[in-house]
Amino acid sequence: MLFNSIDFAIFLPLVFLLYWFVTNKNLKLQNFLIVAASYLFYGWWDWRFLSLIFFSTIVDYTVGVKLNNEENNFKRKALLWTSIFVNLGFLGFFKYYNFFQDNFITAFSFFGAEIKTNSLNIILPVGISFYTFQTLSYTIDVYKRKLTPTKDFIAFLAFVSFFPQLVAGPIERAKHLLPQFYKKRTFYYSKAADGMRQILWGLFKKIVIADNSADYVNQIFNNSADKNGSALILGALFFAFQIYGDFSGYSDIAIGTSRLFGFDLRQNFNFPYFSRDIAEFWRRWHISLSTWFRDYLYIPLGGSRGRTWVKVRNTLIVFIVSGFWHGANWTFIVWGALNAIYFLPLLLTNKNRSNIEIVAQGRFFPTLKELLLMILTFCLTVLAWIFFRAENISHAFSYISGIFTKTLFEIPEINNLRRALVTLIIIGFFVIVEWLGRHQQFALENIRSIKIQPLRWLCYFIIILCIYFYGNSDDTIEFIYFQF
């Protein structure tokens, strides 16, 4: 069920009331309710995939327990590889089978051989890319003895299937989330109120920013051959805000919902469009995924130690695999590679950790240099997003070449230009609010510092009105990251 649906509006209060009024006295009951609610939530998409997540959970729980009791290195490795094989096997089959088959056939036909196969009509289970990585991190940490495996099967079930973050992250580490299932949660007003604020802000980002941008993105990208340069630029710009609003909005709703139940999830987006270079961007965008790849792929490969060619190789591998994680299409691989090309000069000149603290720390305005760097970084990411959104590589290239023509300076040829301008103005206000809140976990967190309650409620009211009146009422627009 979508977060912005009538189903979730009924589901959440019911689970909330049961959780805090019926099961709050007993830890096992609390966890059991989380499991039941999470399986109901996941089964709402497609009940057939419940068996998949349950099987994956059983395998990793069992592997964890056995790893704890096993001292033989060979057997420990075999257990680890069992978990990797099962998890990545499911992911590989459901997500990449047709991709590999199609490319295999294309490669063979290049040499004149024709292979006839049947494409399987495979439905991608929602959230599989997220929960497989989450459980994999558990078994890898247990193998490396960084984590004691749990013997509490219900807690582990709850950790894997926790509904707020199940279908689109954040990808939580067992070290951070699992211990929270060992203690009975207590209700804290401030945490729950913060959670509600974060949910509200997430809904604003999704319904107002992302879904309104989506209209123009679809219109422009689906007919890019007929659009002039200025329309194409606008399409790319809207997509940058669609994907940010959509994905970070989901993360905000997930984190906010978790807070309602007494859980703390990790921040997943830290105002990435205010980054001054690509390295900083990747420390702020989809943090849970980029740190996963850093810890479980980049560092085991050697990280940034060793010779230059090793650094280059490791960087390319991580970014390309990260791109591939997003989907079975060459466009994602190119997107990843492009980001690697952006990143490498910084890494090789040891400038990848130049900008650690948030921009304009302690100041209201950025310096001119900071502003120019932010704009440059933003432009580079927008260029890469074109590959992310395009249907295929040739579509991406023709889109980019369409931008750099003399039509770049014409009035954009899009339907409902006036509404597009209104959307851009709203995005402008949104950027200002995000800028003002950039030191917080999420932009609206600062609002609790407004001591005058009616004023605070007026702010909430304005946001709710914006969601209602400027939100895109098309209920068919799903969250983008559900397709991953």
Added chain:
Amino acid sequence: MKTFLYKTAKIFFIFLLFNTVLFFFSRINYYEGYKKYPDKNFKTFIFSDSHGIPIGTLSEKYNVFNFSAKSDSYFDMKRKILYLLANGFNIDTVFITVDDYTLSPYREKVNNFDKSSIYSLPFEYENYYTYIKGKYLNYYLPIFQPKVTALFKSYLKAKLKDIYQPNNTSLKMELWCDYSEDERALKAEKRIKSQFPIKNKSKKLENTLLEIIHLCQLNEIELIGIKFPVSSSYVDVLKSKSYGADKIFTTNGLRVEDYKEIFLFYPAYFSDQDHLNSRGGEIFAARLLAN
């Protein structure tokens, strides 16, 4: 917890209040003219979209109930027929539109599937929850209804325009026959472009029409297809474009009454390129139903 619940209850109360306002708004402005519950004495019905609306209640003097509604698609018409059958109506004859565009893919999006849920039956849904949600929750919680939201926004915009531009002359209505030939041709072209967006018809709508045919056969209902009158400008631009709903009828041995060109020389009977006005509706109703 008490403070949290108290504050959440306040928000919920405001939400409920707003929903109540929207509910009454939707009853007057959205469902207006749509919610019709015919008398059990009627045995003949007309199902159409906006083309059938000009007939109004004139058909009732011929003992025919006009179940037409603006933007009704075959999805909605099928629901209404099932509703009538489930509620013990003894249906003899059904007149149903088979105009050239009725199988257009644009009807898959532009229809009354949310409205016609008031006529829906439990077996049309996957389970009881989706039935309750589809039929009752969507009706009583219009705050979650995108079309009601869009209508409410337009209503507020129109009210604001009235306040700031009270003598807005651009809203003056013009009669179809007051337009020049070129203006009429332009309007017809725009309309046909929206009705025929792509070459291929909608498979979903075609299947639904076939289901209607099958349903009527099963219940021994005489099903007659009608092609409503359109203006000469419309016919000139349309040429031979058609998604073939009428052909489906003739293939299944069903009668089609083609009134498309009966008013070609009577522009005064039209309110626009393909809709009759009240005068045209009156004359057409007599023509269609007198026999």
